Amino acid sequence: MTSTASANARNIADEAASIAGRYIAAWDETDAVRRRALIAAAFTPEATYVDPMMSNAGHDGLDAMIGAVQQQFAGLRFKLHGNQDGHNNVVRFSWALAADGAEPVAIGTDIVVLAADGRISSVIGFLDAMNLPV
Numbered sequence: 001m002t003s004t005a006s007a008n009a010r011n012i013a014d015e016a017a018s019i020a021g022r023y024i025a026a027w028d029e030t031d032a033v034r035r036r037a038l039i040a041a042a043f044t045p046e047a048t049y050v051d052p053m054m055s056n057a058g059h060d061g062l063d064a065m066i067g068a069v070q071q072q073f074a075g076l077r078f079k080l081h082g083n084q085d086g087h088n089n090v091v092r093f094s095w096a097l098a099a100d101g102a103e104p105v106a107i108g109t110d111i112v113v114l115a116a117d118g119r120i121s122s123v124i125g126f127l128d129a130m131n132l133p134v
Helices: 003-028 032-042 058-072
Strands: 043-050 055-057 077-087 090-098 106-114 120-130
Touching: 003 032, 003 058, 003 077, 003 090, 003 106, 003 120, 032 043, 032 058, 043 058, 055 058
Parallel strands: 043 120
Antiparallel strands: 043 055, 077 090, 090 106, 106 120
16 A cells, blocks of 8 residues: 555544534434535535435435435434444444434444545445334
8 A cells, every 4th residue: 555545544534433423414404404505515416325225316315315314203313323434535434313312213334435525425325223113
């Protein structure tokens, strides 16, 4: 590995928590105007998202998808779960979706690819556990 690649890997690893935090903030913001600003700051205009249950692309698509998830899981919030790490232009982190103080209804792991400007260009999401109320 070259020293430049090594330095880049260290920088992304150091920034992984911040990148994951911006991502989670967009998912948790219920005010439509603020959420849209957070999406624009965290994601490239053509960013793609795919997980086992949904997929979308672009700021409009991401905003609509996040809004729909917020309606379906009203009152629940995303929180980072475990460690965040990264290398090169890829960051991996896990999250939990729960009401404050309650057991999570879902836990997942997302892998994001960063564009040259540091914003997310793609998300591949995995569901690690689901515990939906019946």
